[in-house]
Amino acid sequence: MNIQASGTNRRISLPLAAALKDAIFSALIAFGLFVFLIGLHTDQGPTGALVVTTRLPQLAMLVGAVFAGSLARALIFGREPIGLGRGLPPWLMRIAQHAGRLAGPALLVFALLVPVLFYHNRYLLDLGILVLTYVMLGWGLNIVVGLAGLLDLGYVAFYAVGAYSYALLAQNFGLSFWICLPLAGILAAFWGVLLGFPVLRLRGDYLAIVTLAFGEIIRLVLLNWQSFTGGPNGIASIPRPSFFGLPFNDEEGGFAATFGLEFSPTHRIVFLFYLILALALVTNWVAKRMRRLPVGRAWEAMREDEIACRSLGINTTNTKLTAFAMGAMFGGFAGAFFATRQGFISPESFAFGESALVLAIVVLGGMGSQIGVAVAALAMLGGFELYREFEHYRMLVFGFAMVTIMIWRPRGLVATREPSLYLATHKPAVSPVKQGLK
Amino acid sequence: MTATGPILSVERLAMRFGGLVAVDELSFTAERGRITALIGPNGAGKTTVFNCITGFYKPSAGMMRLVHPDGAVFLLERLLDFRIAQIARVTRTFQNIRLFPGMTVLENLVVAQHNTLMDASVFTFAGLLGLKSYTAAERTAVDKARYWLDRTGLIARTDDAAGSLAYGEQRRLEIARAMCTEPVLLCLDEPAAGLNARESAELNGLLKFIRNQQATSILLIEHDMSVVMEISDHIVVLDYGVKIADGSPEAIRNDPKVIAAYLGVEDDEVEKVEAEVGL
Numbered sequence A: 001m002n003i004q005a006s007g008t009n010r011r012i013s014l015p016l017a018a019a020l021k022d023a024i025f026s027a028l029i030a031f032g033l034f035v036f037l038i039g040l041h042t043d044q045g046p047t048g049a050l051v052v053t054t055r056l057p058q059l060a061m062l063v064g065a066v067f068a069g070s071l072a073r074a075l076i077f078g079r080e081p082i083g084l085g086r087g088l089p090p091w092l093m094r095i096a097q098h099a100g101r102l103a104g105p106a107l108l109v110f111a112l113l114v115p116v117l118f119y120h121n122r123y124l125l126d127l128g129i130l131v132l133t134y135v136m137l138g139w140g141l142n143i144v145v146g147l148a149g150l151l152d153l154g155y156v157a158f159y160a161v162g163a164y165s166y167a168l169l170a171q172n173f174g175l176s177f178w179i180c181l182p183l184a185g186i187l188a189a190f191w192g193v194l195l196g197f198p199v200l201r202l203r204g205d206y207l208a209i210v211t212l213a214f215g216e217i218i219r220l221v222l223l224n225w226q227s228f229t230g231g232p233n234g235i236a237s238i239p240r241p242s243f244f245g246l247p248f249n250d251e252e253g254g255f256a257a258t259f260g261l262e263f264s265p266t267h268r269i270v271f272l273f274y275l276i277l278a279l280a281l282v283t284n285w286v287a288k289r290m291r292r293l294p295v296g297r298a299w300e301a302m303r304e305d306e307i308a309c310r311s312l313g314i315n316t317t318n319t320k321l322t323a324f325a326m327g328a329m330f331g332g333f334a335g336a337f338f339a340t341r342q343g344f345i346s347p348e349s350f351a352f353g354e355s356a357l358v359l360a361i362v363v364l365g366g367m368g369s370q371i372g373v374a375v376a377a378l379a380m381l382g383g384f385e386l387y388r389e390f391e392h393y394r395m396l397v398f399g400f401a402m403v404t405i406m407i408w409r410p411r412g413l414v415a416t417r418e419p420s421l422y423l424a425t426h427k428p429a430v431s432p433v434k435q436g437l438k
Numbered sequence B: 001m002t003a004t005g006p007i008l009s010v011e012r013l014a015m016r017f018g019g020l021v022a023v024d025e026l027s028f029t030a031e032r033g034r035i036t037a038l039i040g041p042n043g044a045g046k047t048t049v050f051n052c053i054t055g056f057y058k059p060s061a062g063m064m065r066l067v068h069p070d071g072a073v074f075l076l077e078r079l080l081d082f083r084i085a086q087i088a089r090v091t092r093t094f095q096n097i098r099l100f101p102g103m104t105v106l107e108n109l110v111v112a113q114h115n116t117l118m119d120a121s122v123f124t125f126a127g128l129l130g131l132k133s134y135t136a137a138e139r140t141a142v143d144k145a146r147y148w149l150d151r152t153g154l155i156a157r158t159d160d161a162a163g164s165l166a167y168g169e170q171r172r173l174e175i176a177r178a179m180c181t182e183p184v185l186l187c188l189d190e191p192a193a194g195l196n197a198r199e200s201a202e203l204n205g206l207l208k209f210i211r212n213q214q215a216t217s218i219l220l221i222e223h224d225m226s227v228v229m230e231i232s233d234h235i236v237v238l239d240y241g242v243k244i245a246d247g248s249p250e251a252i253r254n255d256p257k258v259i260a261a262y263l264g265v266e267d268d269e270v271e272k273v274e275a276e277v278g279l
Helices: A016-037 A055-078 A089-119 A122-145 A156-173 A177-196 A205-223 A268-293 A294-304 A306-311 A316-342 A352-365 A370-386 A391-408 B048-052 B080-088 B105-111 B114-120 B123-127 B132-151 B167-179 B197-215 B225-231 B249-253 B256-263 B267-276
Strands: A040-044 A050-054 B008-017 B019-030 B034-039 B062-066 B073-075 B090-092 B183-188 B217-221 B232-241 B242-247
Touching: A016 A055, A050 A055, A089 A122, A089 A268, A089 B132, A122 A268, A122 A294, A122 A316, A122 A370, A156 A177, A156 A205, A156 A316, A177 A205, A205 A352, A268 A294, A268 A316, A268 A370, A268 B123, A294 A306, A294 A316, A294 A352, A294 B105, A294 B114, A294 B217, A306 A352, A306 B080, A352 A370, A352 A391, A370 A391, B008 B048, B019 B048, B019 B114, B019 B232, B019 B242, B034 B048, B048 B062, B048 B090, B048 B183, B048 B217, B080 B090, B090 B167, B105 B132, B105 B167, B114 B132, B123 B132, B132 B167, B167 B183, B167 B197, B197 B217, B197 B225, B225 B249, B232 B249, B232 B256, B242 B249, B242 B256
Parallel strands: B034 B217, B034 B232, B090 B183, B183 B217
Antiparallel strands: A040 A050, B008 B019, B008 B062, B062 B073, B232 B242
16 A cells, blocks of 8 residues: 555566656646647737737747656656655664654744744734735645535635724624634634535535535625725724723833833834734644544544445534534634734635635644644745745745655655554453453 | 333335435344344345444434333434434444544544543543543443453453554454443354454454353344345345345245345246347
8 A cells, every 4th residue: 555665675666668757748748738838928019009029939938847847757766755764864864754753842932932033023013914814724624625525615714704894893882802812712613613504415615515615605795785885995994903992002001111111113023923823823733632632532433434334423513613603603703813913904805715624734734734734824824925026936836845845744744643542552452351341 | 110121123125315315214123142144145134234333324204212121212213423422322333433533442442432531521520630530430441341342352462553453353252342432232243254264253253252141232244145144133235225024044045035035036037028128
């Protein structure tokens, strides 16, 4: 079964003729794809009419690159998945494994230190907050997609419900962030259950389409219910968070004055950073903990085989609904945080692209893996920012990275699954018959 | 009060799919503490009967009455599939094994004890906080799992993914998993399918152990006659959805109707029948 384990000594590369055939085939596909996308280009001519120009050198370059890349892949790895671990000496693999175990704590310590290290770099702090928001969303969605195996393409709907819950409650009733936060979570969970009911019998692609539609419904309602949500104008001047009642301003009784500090707008940013870090860590703790509880094991069992679950007396209806509700609740928390951070929300922030991004984070990170999701969120959003200068090539690089990861690690960055429990000791039990179970 | 009489009585069960009558007017009983076998040629409707008993199909007509040792009566045709496993305590295995392949062997057995553990975790809160009552319940669940792992000889594979087990081991694991729900009636759909002679013999031993040592009665579908004839206390034979025989293994072995259903009839008899219908 395990090709990689048995294939260390086996020759897996293809013979030259077969490799050439593969490469030519890939080049043909690339040509078919790019001939119109890259090869033809429309420009405005001198008279204002459109003229078609050809870009044959660029086309040839791309097709050539695909040919060379696919030839190299076929010669080195054959048709099997590209495994970087192959050929590495075992001691190096062991070190890599140990490093993998330390990655979680190391990342946590780094996250805790970010505001100290980059106190004067507002841009990095903002980016950190953004990354942590997506880490939290990823961990929330991981419950639904990674554990329960329910493909949810409308996750952003719960993010929106949380954000609007906070914005509307805070504006209309003057409730504080700390009261609104659980309310936003509860409301999002309620909508999660509401979505759950009609899709109980669906799975796989069908479920994905309905959840996608649900996300759009929420967005369209927010966009068109002018009197309630403000429509496309959104909701502005949402109350900013306070430090447990102390506002972040330069007045008497503000955070800075109370603690005898010089006022600085960075205080609020640092507070927001630690707030989202704490929220994300709570999400992580709850998700990890639940995985080891009967409900979490039932989620995973349901992902594996729903009929077997029912034959064992597991109420799959409730199990599905709790998964939807838990995932939605954390989405709602993140939404409330988003609203208080931005101070302004509009339906535009909750388009399908956000759902896709969060789902991509979960899939790339490795479904069900917490650390993988965190790394994927960091890489994706960090990567986005890194390539901001190369505006035009951003999506190209992004797509390329996705394809590479999916070829290299088809099951995500961290594909191993940690069992939720072990036998206390591995010794064989003494005389099971006398032990008596009746 | 302790119940006497059959654990399961099926009366005039019928299952129709559109115009197709898969099971018709089937009545039989399964005795308490016994192994009852349901046999018949391919397509006779055996698995359909199982699906009706375990709630995966809603029967078109008929009554299925299950009596617990304490006298509680359950009418299975009125219960949802997971309720049948949960409160009526009828658990089944599947013809094409249905494990949770990505989870470990131990996890498979603990998932089977979901309802007990769920009660102990008090809507997950006690579990989330790690209260003593929950951890104790989990330990009990693991102990029970260990007991069945020992029984089925899978203790060495405890922490392996269920999907990586050999075929025979997967069959045993499925039975172990079903036993972890502490069923009063265990329904086995072709447990010996694909097993070699030694594994079949081990299976016989396991099923006899369950019958003799546990408070569980067994209803099984099986094609392997070495299993059926050796361990069954009672055999029901189906053909084309209708019961054609019912009795002890010896009686069934010599029943001309059963032999005809399995092996066909002599040539001269076919000619006689053909002459009757005018062919």
